[in-house]
Amino acid sequence: MELVRDRLVECGWKDEMRIACREHVKKKGRKDVTVDELIRVITPKGRASVPDSVKAELLNRIQNFIVSAAL
Amino acid sequence: MSARISFLKNPDPCNHLSDYKLRYGTDGYKSFNNLFRCFNDGRIKIKLQGIDIPRCSYCSVYQKRLYICLICRSISCSSHILLHTQLNKGHDIAIDVERSELYCCACIDQVYDSEFDEVVVSKQLIGLGMSVKSGADVVAVRSNKKRRLDSQLIIGSKFLVSPRDRREKWTFPLGLRGLNNLGSTCFMNAVLQALVHAPPLRNFWLSGQHNRDLCPRRTMGLLCLPCDLDVIFSAMFSGDRTPYSPAHLLYSWWQHSTNLATYEQQDSHEFFISLLDRIHENEGKSKCLYQDHEECQCITHKAFSGLLRSDVTCTTCGSTSTTYDPFIDISLTLDSVNGFSPADCRKNRYSGGPSVNATMPTLSGCLDFFTRSEKLGPDQKLNCQSCGEKRESSKQMSIRRLPLLLCLHVKRFEHSLTRKTSRKIDSYLQYPFRLNMSPYLSSSIIGKRFGNRIFAFDGEGEYDSSSSSSPSAEFEIFAVVTHSGMLESGHYVTYLRLKGLWYRCDDAWINEVEEEVVRGCECYMLFYAQERVIQKAHKELSYQVISMADAFPFADC
Numbered sequence: 001m002e003l004v005r006d007r008l009v010e011c012g013w014k015d016e017m018r019i020a021c022r023e024h025v026k027k028k029g030r031k032d033v034t035v036d037e038l039i040r041v042i043t044p045k046g047r048a049s050v051p052d053s054v055k056a057e058l059l060n061r062i063q064n065f066i067v068s069a070a071l
Numbered sequence: 072m073s074a075r076i077s078f079l080k081n082p083d084p085c086n087h088l089s090d091y092k093l094r095y096g097t098d099g100y101k102s103f104n105n106l107f108r109c110f111n112d113g114r115i116k117i118k119l120q121g122i123d124i125p126r127c128s129y130c131s132v133y134q135k136r137l138y139i140c141l142i143c144r145s146i147s148c149s150s151h152i153l154l155h156t157q158l159n160k161g162h163d164i165a166i167d168v169e170r171s172e173l174y175c176c177a178c179i180d181q182v183y184d185s186e187f188d189e190v191v192v193s194k195q196l197i198g199l200g201m202s203v204k205s206g207a208d209v210v211a212v213r214s215n216k217k218r219r220l221d222s223q224l225i226i227g228s229k230f231l232v233s234p235r236d237r238r239e240k241w242t243f244p245l246g247l248r249g250l251n252n253l254g255s256t257c258f259m260n261a262v263l264q265a266l267v268h269a270p271p272l273r274n275f276w277l278s279g280q281h282n283r284d285l286c287p288r289r290t291m292g293l294l295c296l297p298c299d300l301d302v303i304f305s306a307m308f309s310g311d312r313t314p315y316s317p318a319h320l321l322y323s324w325w326q327h328s329t330n331l332a333t334y335e336q337q338d339s340h341e342f343f344i345s346l347l348d349r350i351h352e353n354e355g356k357s358k359c360l361y362q363d364h365e366e367c368q369c370i371t372h373k374a375f376s377g378l379l380r381s382d383v384t385c386t387t388c389g390s391t392s393t394t395y396d397p398f399i400d401i402s403l404t405l406d407s408v409n410g411f412s413p414a415d416c417r418k419n420r421y422s423g424g425p426s427v428n429a430t431m432p433t434l435s436g437c438l439d440f441f442t443r444s445e446k447l448g449p450d451q452k453l454n455c456q457s458c459g460e461k462r463e464s465s466k467q468m469s470i471r472r473l474p475l476l477l478c479l480h481v482k483r484f485e486h487s488l489t490r491k492t493s494r495k496i497d498s499y500l501q502y503p504f505r506l507n508m509s510p511y512l513s514s515s516i517i518g519k520r521f522g523n524r525i526f527a528f529d530g531e532g533e534y535d536s537s538s539s540s541s542p543s544a545e546f547e548i549f550a551v552v553t554h555s556g557m558l559e560s561g562h563y564v565t566y567l568r569l570k571g572l573w574y575r576c577d578d579a580w581i582n583e584v585e586e587e588v589v590r591g592c593e594c595y596m597l598f599y600a601q602e603r604v605i606q607k608a609h610k611e612l613s614y615q616v617i618s619m620a621d622a623f624p625f626a627d628c
Contacts, residue, residue: 036149036178041135 003061007054017046074610084184087163087177091141092184099141099164100190107171107194115171115195120146125168133538138165138174146327152176244569246273247316248307249579257578258339261318261563262346265550265598266300267307268567271374272607277306280370281354288353296349299323306391314579324349338403339552339563340480340596347371347399375399375475380513380620385455386446387462392553400478403437405496434479434502434597442469442511444520469516473508478547478597482556495558499593504568504586506599509544546599554595566592570609 024041025033027054084092091099117139119125127148129456135148141164147155156163156176164178173192175182182251182476243451246268250260264271275281276297283298299320306315326331328345354369367376379398386392433502444467447453452461481500486493551566565576566589575584600608 034178035174036179039149 001007004054004058007057011054012050013050013054014044016049017042023040082183085175085178085180085182086180087175088173088184089606090161091164092186094161095141097186097190100187102195103141104165105189107191109195115191117168117171118167119146129154138176139168140165153179163270165552185504195501197242199595225490242310243581244576245310246308246577247567247569247574247581248312249576249581251314251316252578253316253318253333255336257563258337258342259321259324260576260578261339261565262343262596263320263550264565264567264594265552266346267304268550268569269598270372270549270600270604270611271475272370273304273308274611275310275370276301294323294326295353296320296323296327296346299352300350336559336561337485338555340400343478343596345373346399365440371399372397374476375474375478377470377477378472380469380471382467382469382517383453383464384444384467385453385458385462385464388455388458390455390457392456399474400480401441403434403441404434404480405437405481405483407500432498432500434500434506437479437481437500438508438511467516467520468510469513470511471513472548473512474600475601475604477506477508479597479599481572481595481597483554483595492559495554495561497593499588499591502594502597504548504590506546506548507544508546512544543601543603544598545602547602547605548597549600549605550598551589551592551594552596552598553592555593563595564592 020042021038024038028037075477103117106117106119107115109115117125119139124133125139125146125149126138127135127137128145129147129151132148135150137146137148138152139146140159140162142162143159145155146168147165152165152174153176155165163175163181165174165176166172167174167181173182173184173187174180200407215245250263252260252368256266281297281301283295283301286295286298286301288295289298299317299438303315303317324346327349331337331341331345339566348371351367351369351371354371376397376399379396379401381394381396383394398507444465446465449463451464453464454460455464484497485496513539547568549568553564553566554561555564562577567576568589569573573586573589575582575588
């Protein structure tokens, strides 16, 4: 989990999400937004914008783990 | 101003939180003390005994956001938390298990309470106690979690520094940092401050377009000034507020300009030009498609390069020859505007020169003077094409194309070759914060000469006799380099304008100053940027000021 976290921060995904959240809050006004609503709106954007390199690296690691655990 | 301060204030608690506090006070918070678990990167979670993976008590899901009720300690996911509140009256407040943040189930939103934050943060301090090195780190932990703490709050730990003085530095825009004087290097510090905060340059280096780890010159062991600047940009925007020593850049610059490698005071403007030149040399080689500067795509030229038009007119027949020269800054003569003798006044009136304001030299006066129609002396007769022989002529400069960043250099140091002396012109020059450059554009200057004619001049293209200021002719000031003192032993100070506020950068000392102070200073170099550049930078900085927390190493929220 720490790896995923680090990678996502590194590649700027977190900052992009932060900016997206800010935009949403700016649009809705500070008082009108709830955490749940933010999550609902941002989650699809976030899932879509994870860079392929991060996905690939994690898949690789999982595969290696499974292979080594099976032996 | 008030907008800035309000984000530091606590938001008001919702009714449910107030009710909870009335009934239970802070005992509920403290009872969770044993359940907090700290991690190295500053995160703090709730860990229940015996339960490794917390699950929702209604649906057993563990992947969603889970909340633990303050009163009954049951765990619910975001879908079922409302159900929990409905089934159990008064069980409104819960804590986010992953993040240790308060949540009001009835309001379906996060809420904030400084006393809860106190409890959490003091647990974090104890947890991180071993790795805390200095007050700065400790303060970083607090700010990191974006807890909006009351300024009077002092958690009972001796590590904490009173937040008030820290906060002053916090509210400084990102990238503002003092530069140590390494021995009469204020001339360098002054220019560096202005360049570091020039939006196009800042964006270029911070976005890694000249990365010192990828630079081919540096890997070959060659000197590379843009790489040294990369180091400086990283340091300036690192969030560290202690003054920085640009020793590498100084050393590299010495190696390039060995004749200037002394500890004597150098000319700030000279340093500016030579630095930009070196950047062009390093950058331009790879990006320059053409030899001439006009098409160069290096950052120096993209930011500072404009085009000057020079018209030389034969006074006899009126035919004009036009040349275009690129420029990266404009040097303005101060003396002539200031000290007109009566004879000069008469001369100017006849040739339609600028109206003389004998009392106060202004920047527009200098620019008028720069774009005046100047009669070339009898010893400067030029060969006129149509007359066929050398004739007296007049010359007029105008600006064909404005750069993104306009550097105006006020010639205060007069070196007289005949008298072999130099002197400094101390007179005050009045300058505006907003500058409209359209009267100095070629279209306006040429237009004035010929009156209202609607036709293009030598491929000018868009000439409009009634042209009001086009958007790209409006400039806003962003930096002023001032020089005070004598010629040999003076001192350079830079005033920076960030988000509408002025900051005085005197080597290592930075503080906010009033507008009047800047208006009244003795300007030496004025840095203007096109309006749209400033507006764009405003937007970018507004993200950065709020996220001061990210400037500190612990990067989670």
